[in-house]
Amino acid sequence: MPTVLGIDSSTQSVSAVVLDTVAGTILHEESISFADDLPDYGQPSGFIPGGENGEVHSDPLMWLDALELLFERLAASEVDLSQIASIAGSGQQHGSVYLDEGFADTVQGLDPGRTLKSQILSHLTRQTAPIWMDTSTGPECAEIAKAVGGNAEVCSRSGSIAIERFTGPQIRRFARMSYDSWELTGVIHLVSSFMASILAGQSVAIDHGDGAGMNLLNLASGDWDHDLLEATAPDLRGKLPPAQPSATVAGKVSAFFVEKYGLNTECEVVLFSGDNPCSLVGMGASRPGKVVISLGTSDTLFAAMPEPRTDPNGFGHVFGNPMGGFMSLICFLNGSLARERVKEDFGLDWSDFDREGLARTPAGNEGRLMLPFFGAEITPRVESRDAVYQGWREGQRDPASVARALLEGQFLNMKVHSRWLGVAPETIYLTGGASQNDGIAQTVANVFGVPVSRLRVAGSAALGAAMRAAHAACGVTLESLEEAFCQPEKGSTVTPEEGVGEIYTGLEQKWVSALHEAFPLPND
Numbered sequence: 001m002p003t004v005l006g007i008d009s010s011t012q013s014v015s016a017v018v019l020d021t022v023a024g025t026i027l028h029e030e031s032i033s034f035a036d037d038l039p040d041y042g043q044p045s046g047f048i049p050g051g052e053n054g055e056v057h058s059d060p061l062m063w064l065d066a067l068e069l070l071f072e073r074l075a076a077s078e079v080d081l082s083q084i085a086s087i088a089g090s091g092q093q094h095g096s097v098y099l100d101e102g103f104a105d106t107v108q109g110l111d112p113g114r115t116l117k118s119q120i121l122s123h124l125t126r127q128t129a130p131i132w133m134d135t136s137t138g139p140e141c142a143e144i145a146k147a148v149g150g151n152a153e154v155c156s157r158s159g160s161i162a163i164e165r166f167t168g169p170q171i172r173r174f175a176r177m178s179y180d181s182w183e184l185t186g187v188i189h190l191v192s193s194f195m196a197s198i199l200a201g202q203s204v205a206i207d208h209g210d211g212a213g214m215n216l217l218n219l220a221s222g223d224w225d226h227d228l229l230e231a232t233a234p235d236l237r238g239k240l241p242p243a244q245p246s247a248t249v250a251g252k253v254s255a256f257f258v259e260k261y262g263l264n265t266e267c268e269v270v271l272f273s274g275d276n277p278c279s280l281v282g283m284g285a286s287r288p289g290k291v292v293i294s295l296g297t298s299d300t301l302f303a304a305m306p307e308p309r310t311d312p313n314g315f316g317h318v319f320g321n322p323m324g325g326f327m328s329l330i331c332f333l334n335g336s337l338a339r340e341r342v343k344e345d346f347g348l349d350w351s352d353f354d355r356e357g358l359a360r361t362p363a364g365n366e367g368r369l370m371l372p373f374f375g376a377e378i379t380p381r382v383e384s385r386d387a388v389y390q391g392w393r394e395g396q397r398d399p400a401s402v403a404r405a406l407l408e409g410q411f412l413n414m415k416v417h418s419r420w421l422g423v424a425p426e427t428i429y430l431t432g433g434a435s436q437n438d439g440i441a442q443t444v445a446n447v448f449g450v451p452v453s454r455l456r457v458a459g460s461a462a463l464g465a466a467m468r469a470a471h472a473a474c475g476v477t478l479e480s481l482e483e484a485f486c487q488p489e490k491g492s493t494v495t496p497e498e499g500v501g502e503i504y505t506g507l508e509q510k511w512v513s514a515l516h517e518a519f520p521l522p523n524d
């Protein structure tokens with residue numbers, strides 16, 4: 001002891017990681033994939049195909065079947081489930097489950113002789129759960145923003161402007177379109193608090209980490225915001241669980257899991273949180289100073305923040321940091337798709353983005369720059385169909401300088417649009433496919449002017465959840481958990497090259513002017 005369990009209920013799977021926090025080792029990992037393990041639901045990507053008008057919904061009963069299958073597999077593995085001291089979890093953010101008043105009683109007396117699905121089915125007042133991919137709530141976002149005095153107000157209270165996938169606008173749409181079912185709804189859970197309720201055998205609170213992704217939580221007070229509730233749906237306060245700190249121990253694990261899978265009656269369940277807040281912990285970046293940049297289809301930047309600052313432009317989001325304080329999440333849609341596009345269009349290969357490839361052009365590219373938005377971007381919010389190039393003579397865009405301009409443009413964009421965080425990064429942790437490329441890592445170090453270390457992370461949300469279980473319920477220190485489970489790859493650190501600081505200060509000014517010229521903001 002303590003052995004702890006982290007569960008990640010994500011879009012395409014439900015996964016588990018078991019940690020031995022004394023030895024500092026991962027004992028076991030397990031994953032149930034909706035495509036491979038539960039094909040009968042016909043939701044291989046985790047949602048019901050063919051949704052109309054931007055609707056993307058999932059079947060919450062599929063998540064329950066996956067949870068049971070996960071415990072069956074864990075019980076059959078080498079892990080002794082009776083040794084697990086605590087469990088915490090992570091859920092895909094923003095998704096919501098609508099249940100009647102009887103849910104609270106049923107979940108308290110779950111019968112191990114029956115499946116979870118068969119016991120919860122009749123308590124759903126909405127058969128499906130809208131998830132984060134849903135974009136159906138444009139009108140609701142506008143109405144909520146108008147009712148509280150504009151998006152700047154929604155953002156300063158809740159950490160984000162009204163966003164289609166966020167839970168508040170989704171709730172408003174449901175209350176309006178299905179008022180009868182709305183009236184039957186006794187409690188609305190997020191994916192995270194729904195799964196935690198099942199494990200804890202009681203309808204548990206929503207944690208501050210995931211709660212901040214609803215456009216309903218007041219960041220400053222840590223409680224539901226009266227005006228946002230009023231602007232969203234009638235009688236909403238009575239249908240929301242309380243909002244509580246992520247480190248809250250909800251209680252002991254439900255007898256259902258003790259009797260059916262051999263968990264210990266003393267095993268504690270810590271509130272679940274969102275996948276991004278849990279990943280922040282799993283990547284060892286939950287204390288301010290480390291910024292994580294994840295390079296994927298979209299690139300994301302996230303960082304811990306001590307204060308609840310919000311993005312004055314409304315591009316970024318603020319969620320609760322499960323370890324206390326707050327975190328930012330900023331998403332850049334033109335990530336690897338933009339890198340692929342330049343590679344294809346200019347006949348490059350990945351070595352052109354590597355150290356030797358980039359050495360063919362000087363840092364700062366002699367002032368040639370790119371606004372790397374090949375399609376619509378959300379940070380900054382611009383409608384674009386192609387990149388904007390500046391500084392080349394007509395018809396003379398050589399591939400080497402375009403490759404450099406792309407990377408410099410992408411990372412300058414991140415630097416400029418993360419400045420509102422008010423946290424000067426001391427180290428950047430780079431992760432995701434392209435992070436292994438030395439030229440890309442060097443460009444990040446040069447543009448931000450700080451060392452960059454590489455993290456190879458698979459399953460950071462489940463890992464972060466398990467670390468939270470150890471920290472909140474068993475008193476294991478964050479330092480020792482990070483030491484054991486979140487070390488950057490050995491020898492992976494790159495530092496800024498000498499003398500490039502001034503070059504990038506100059507280039508940044510030019511780049512920002514080019515941005516404002518090409519895509520003026522309303523108040524430019």
Ligand code: XUL
Binds near residue numbers: 010094213275
């Ligand atoms: C964050 C978001 C996604 C989901 C994915 O705002 O929508 O990252 O959390 O699971």
